[in-house]
Amino acid sequence: MLRKVLYIDLTKRESWVEERQGLFDQWMGGTGVGIKLLSEECPTGADPLSPEAPIILSIGPLNGVFPVATKAVATFKSPLTGELGESYAGGRLHLAMRFAGHEAIVIRGKAELPSYISINDAEVKIKDATSIWGIEAQTTGMILREREPGVGRRSIIRIGPAGEAQVRYAGVVVDTYRHFGRLGLGATFGSKNLKALAISGTETAEIPDARRYREVYNRLYSTAVQTDVMEKYHDIGTSVNISVLNWLKGLPTKNFQLSSFIDAEKISGEMFADNYLFRRLSCAGCPIGCVHIAALKSAFSPHHEFEVRKVSYDYEPIYSLGSNLGVNTAEGVLRLIDVCERMGLDVMSAGVVLSWATEAYERDLITPQETLGLPLQWNNVDGYIKALENIVKAPNEFYAALAKGVDYASARFGGQEFAMALGGNEVSGYHTGPASIVGQLVGVRHSHLDNAGYSIDQKAAKKQLDPEKMVDEIIKEDNSRGVFNSLVGCLFARGVYTEENIIDALGAVGITKTKEDLQTLGESIFEEKYKFKTREGFDLTRVRVPRRLFETVSTLGKVTPETVEEMLRLYRKKRGWS
Amino acid sequence: MGDAIAEKAKAEAKPRKRRRLKVAHPERCIGCLGCMFACSRIHTGQASLQDSAIKVVTQGGIEGDFRVVVCRGCENPPCVRACAAGALERKPDGSVVFHKDLCKACGKCEEACLVGAISLGKEGKPIKCMHCGACVDFCPHGVLQLEEVPA
Structure with missing residues (x-):
């Protein structure tokens, strides 16, 4: 090593x-x-x-x-x-x-x-x-x-x-x-x-025990390709979730005013796969190939002259730039993703910033004077493209504020109750219930992937989970993901890397760890991150939850502020924080 | 004794074949590099891209098409002809074996192979595909096949 x-x-x-x-x-x-x-x-x-x-x-x-x-x-x-x-x-x-x-x-x-x-x-x-x-x-x-x-x-x-x-x-x-x-x-x-x-580089990774290496490799490889632990990523890809969450009433729509989208079918993973997908790619070292690339072909003259843009898509960009903006064509979504790619913008934050701006425009909190005459309206793809370009160019105070994120923009122009950020980070595409909200609030980077609260909610939809059980699950994921992210594995493959498999794989490269070691490591990493967060001013007792999350029905029905407060209290208690 | 002679005759009567690696469906490649890792892992026990005899080359980055480079097992192999030291030897069945001890690391074999199937390892000696098929099992999309061809 x-x-x-x-x-x-x-x-x-x-x-x-x-x-x-x-x-x-x-x-x-x-x-x-x-x-x-x-x-x-x-x-x-x-x-x-x-x-x-x-x-x-x-x-x-x-x-x-x-x-x-x-x-x-x-x-x-x-x-x-x-x-x-x-x-x-x-x-x-x-x-x-x-x-x-x-x-x-x-x-x-x-x-x-x-x-x-x-x-x-x-x-x-x-x-x-x-x-x-x-x-x-x-x-x-x-x-x-x-x-x-x-x-x-x-x-x-x-x-x-x-x-x-x-x-x-x-x-x-x-x-x-x-x-x-x-x-x-x-x-x-x-x-x-x-x-x-x-x-x-041209180096070789030296492996101490080649035989053991091959044996563990084969086991992990066949788990990845031959069993169903990664099934979801083989075929439609993450965007399969558009239909699933729409059905579950967990698909954020028009800035979380709704949790299902009437046109979900038109921007579903199936729609993309059947009509736009032309290629799948993989990250080096992964046999799955979940990177879905769409070909967006559009005519630029009446003489059969076309431009073809190759755009990668996933669930999150389709939520943030699709249902969340009321965009009801796959083409519209792809054009917006493409602009974010060219500019180098995070698609999730960009979509949530635009959805707040659209609602603020609708409610006259901002006027054409701020938008420079641009009508920010649901499904107005051309308008959104211009707005994205303006966010980068910052021609006035309004667009400069949008460039600082939805918390900043709403503090300046109003509409904080529908400014969809948790912990300062624009939210991900899940209105599944309290675990998703609490998970993003407490998560080290305020991401849905910190502890997969959305998945805990979905589990709770099938069998009753009380708030305490949900908090336990969040803490378990917080810690175990710290270990997995130290390896650094793809979270889609977390099913392949069971604790036993992690120990075996580490053993093959000469690192001896026990289950207890890994658990301690996970906790220590989490603590170290919170030390940094606290040092830099993060305070879990003062987090803001946009009221919208309590108004719109979720997969688990309406979430109450009391449930979220109770879960945060339990979380702090279980973490040993007073 | 008689049995042995009969066996030998039988073996000679059977048409001689060798195994050869083939890029059957290059357009199905997803760029996972699983074949390259398989080659180095199985032959050297290490994880390396450099030590792989098979190569997946990008053309214009991940946006472009992949080119899968493998030894074609030529009838009249230019790598063998280029090797003055006799380190690359063509066997009667058509396979090419590499005698590492004879190799002078001159690099002529690499130059001779137009498809680029030979690369030089750390000592400047060629990494030569043996057509073992180890990579085939680690291609998730059936890009690679091991075929039998007349010797």
């Missing part, structure tokens, strides 16, 4: 490697190492967009070695929430980091001029990017591919104009179709004058 940290200082234009065996021994890798390095590197109260706020990229001991361990994690101080920023991306970054020999990369400072980082094995260069500043994320990738080595084994991560403009929910595009989407890593890149990072 490598156990090294690469430090890059953009201000000083220096880089060096430090052996940090102890760090990896104690915190495993991925998110464990990420939070530890962030706590070390980031001064208390640092402005997230200042040179002193670092970016940490890290992978874990199974990446590049075992199947479906296909993610890398970015840890930073979020410019959106002002506290813990944590985002995961698939693609090839995990692999490129592994074979370049860097399990963790710390990026400090700020480059004087627009720059990009080029890493090829041990060679690290900070290169001029002034000529590509302002270029869309996709095109940036095309240009750097011509310049950088490592075809077929490299990763190129880059920002678009949104990151450069420091839109607080700008993302980083990873290998064209994957993203560090959430919590504004793109803005952090932009604040550092960092356009991109290209990485490739």
Whole structure:
């Protein structure tokens, strides 16, 4: 195992490697190492967009070695929430980091001029990017591919104009179709004058016991491909959930005014798969191929001249830019996703910001004067495209406010009761019940993936779960995901990595852990994250829940503020917080 | 004794065949690189892309089509002709074996193979596909097949 940290200082234009065996021994890798390095590197109260706020990229001991361990994690101080920023991306970054020999990369400072980082094995260069500043994320990738080595084994991560403009929910595009989407890593890149990072390597991951390695590999591989633990991702993909949640009354529609969409069928996963899907791809090391790519073909002249855009889609973007905006055509959804891809915006936050703006416009909280004459109305795809472009360009105070997220915009213009953020992060596409709300409130990064509250709600729809049981499940997921995200596995494959399989896989790469060790690690990682969050001002007793979540019927019926309060009280008690 | 002779005659009468790896459906590739990892894992016991004899190459990034590069098992292999040291040897059945100890790491075999099926490992010596088919089992979409061809 490598156990090294690469430090890059953009201000000083220096880089060096430090052996940090102890760090990896104690915190495993991925998110464990990420939070530890962030706590070390980031001064208390640092402005997230200042040179002193670092970016940490890290992978874990199974990446590049075992199947479906296909993610890398970015840890930073979020410019959106002002506290813990944590985002995961698939693609090839995990692999490129592994074979370049860097399990963790710390990026400090700020480059004087627009720059990009080029890493090829041990060679690290900070290169001029002034000529590509302002270029869309996709095109940036095309240009750097011509310049950088490592075809077929490299990763190129880059920002678009949104990151450069420091839109607080700008993302980083990873290998064209994957993203560090959430919590504004793109803005952090932009604040550092960092356009991109290209990485490739030729190292080998040394395995101590080849026989055991093959044996465990085969077991995990066949679990992934031959059993039904990943069935959902094989076929329609995550977007299969549009129909499911619509039926369950859990599909947020028109800014959560409704929990089912009358036109859900027109933007369902089945509709996309039957009419637009042209290709499926996989992250390196995963046999599933859940990355669904749609071909959006549109005529640009009456003479049979077409432009074809290749757009990746999933459940969340279809919710946020589809049902949530009342957009009732697959084409409309794809066009909106495409704009977010080009600009380098997080699709989820972008959709929720627009849905708040649409409702605020409807209620005359904002007027054409603010929108610069743009009618922000449900299903107005052309209008939304213009609005997204304006968010990046910020031509007036209104669009500049939208660029700071829905909490900020609603504090300025009103309508907080329907500003759909929890913990400062625009909400995900589940109005399933109290566990989803509480899960996102307490989650370390205020994401549905912190503890899958939406899934606990759905379980509760089948068999009665009292609030205490729900809280127990949330805590269990909080902790176990800390371990899995240290490896760094794909959460879609969490069914493959049972506790026993994790122990066996770690054993094969020479890391001995017991069940108890893993449980302790999960708890410690969670605590370390909360230490950082609290240090940076997060206070669970003062979280805001938009009233809308109590007004609109969910999968589990109407959620009451009392239930949420009771669950938060139980959560704090069980965590030992007074 | 008589049995042995009969067996030998029978073996000679049977048409001789060899196994050859074939990229049957390159357009079905999803870019998981499972074949490359299988090759290095099964032959070296390590996880490596460099040590794989099979390669999945992107053209224009993940947006473009994948090119799956495998040894074609040529009838008249240019890699063998390029090897002055005799380290690459064509057997009567048509298979090519690599004698590592004879290899001078000159890299001529790599240059000779137009499809790019030979790459050089850490010591500058070729990584040569043995047509064992280990990768076939780890291709989730049936891109690869092991076929039998006349020797």
